[in-house]
Amino acid sequence: xxxxxxxxxxxxxxxxxxxxxxxxxxxxxxxxxxxxxxxxxxxxxxxxxxxxxxxxxxxxxxxxxxxx
Numbered sequence: 001x002x003x004x005x006x007x008x009x010x011x012x013x014x015x016x017x018x019x020x021x022x023x024x025x026x027x028x029x030x031x032x033x034x035x036x037x038x039x040x041x042x043x044x045x046x047x048x049x050x051x052x053x054x055x056x057x058x059x060x061x062x063x064x065x066x067x068x
């Protein structure tokens with residue numbers, strides 16, 4: 001059983017659809033990268049600034065509804 005020779009010319013419907021979509025809009029991948037950058041790509045964390053923010057936080061009382 002040699003599947004590679006049997007399936008060598010096969011292209012799925014999804015692959016055909018994506019190839020057709022890319023032909024219609026050549027800038028599609030650039031738009032996808034820009035959208036991904038908006039949601040997922042973040043700048044590196046500044047460890048010093050995060051440490052200072054953590055140290056400057058005011059401690060909360062164990063029971064916040066009790067007034068003394």
